[in-house]
Amino acid sequence: MHNTCVVCGAHTPRLLGIFITEEGKQQLGGLGFHCGRCAAKVMADQRGEELHYLEIAPIAMHNAQGRRCVFHFQYMTTGPVPGLRACEIEGYGYEAAVVERPGESYSALFERLLEKLRALLARSDLKDAPRTSTGLAMTGSEIHGRLEYDVDTHGPCVVVDGRKLDWMVLGDLLMSHEGFDFRLEFDLGSED
Numbered sequence: 247m248h249n250t251c252v253v254c255g256a257h258t259p260r261l262l263g264i265f266i267t268e269e270g271k272q273q274l275g276g277l278g279f280h281c282g283r284c285a286a287k288v289m290a291d292q293r294g295e296e297l298h299y300l301e302i303a304p305i306a307m308h309n310a311q312g313r314r315c316v317f318h319f320q321y322m323t324t325g326p327v328p329g330l331r332a333c334e335i336e337g338y339g340y341e342a343a344v345v346e347r348p349g350e351s352y353s354a355l356f357e358r359l360l361e362k363l364r365a366l367l368a369r370s371d372l373k374d375a376p377r378t379s380t381g382l383a384m385t386g387s388e389i390h391g392r393l394e395y396d397v398d399t400h401g402p403c404v405v406v407d408g409r410k411l412d413w414m415v416l417g418d419l420l421m422s423h424e425g426f427d428f429r430l431e432f433d434l435g436s437e438d
């Protein structure tokens with residue numbers, strides 16, 4: 247999924263850009279989708295800071311299911327997630343970010359992000375189960391994932407083990423635990 251940057255016109259993967267919303271109009275001097283560099287520039291200007299923005303060459307890693315995941319990296323010292331973030335840009339996949347600590351070297355920051363990615367990729371909350379209606383089953387009693395907006399259905403979807411599950415598929419999957427109590431909790435520190 248790509249969008250066009252309203253400032254420079256760059257055709258940019260959605261996940262490597264930022265959609266600056268109506269509320270930020272006066273402050274951020276523009277509306278609409280900004281590529282990473284233009285978003286960082288707008289925010290740095292607004293804060294009177296120097297622009298620190300870097301795109302790093304992609305790296306391929308494999309997840310526990312053997313899928314090759316190509317991560318694109320983006321570094322910026324201003325914006326919603328100052329620090330380093332990584333994401334897959336094809337469809338819905340893994341995403342992770344780390345916020346820079348005071349005095350932290352770039353290589354330490356990068357290593358922290360890689361550790362976080364390795365932990366994400368090593369996790370398997372789902373397994374193939376051809377005889378079920380979804381073709382999937384839970385490996386245990388927990389599911390970790392990310393809540394996303396589904397551009398196809400204009401509704402919610404989730405990303406588990408780096409793959410997108412439709413809301414109905416998630417429901418069918420959870421029915422293996424019909425009748426059990428559950429706890430839904432968001433990890434607010436997941437971008438740290």
Ligand SMILES: [Zn+2]
Pocket residue numbers: 251252253254255256280281282283284285
């Ligand atoms: Zn741009």
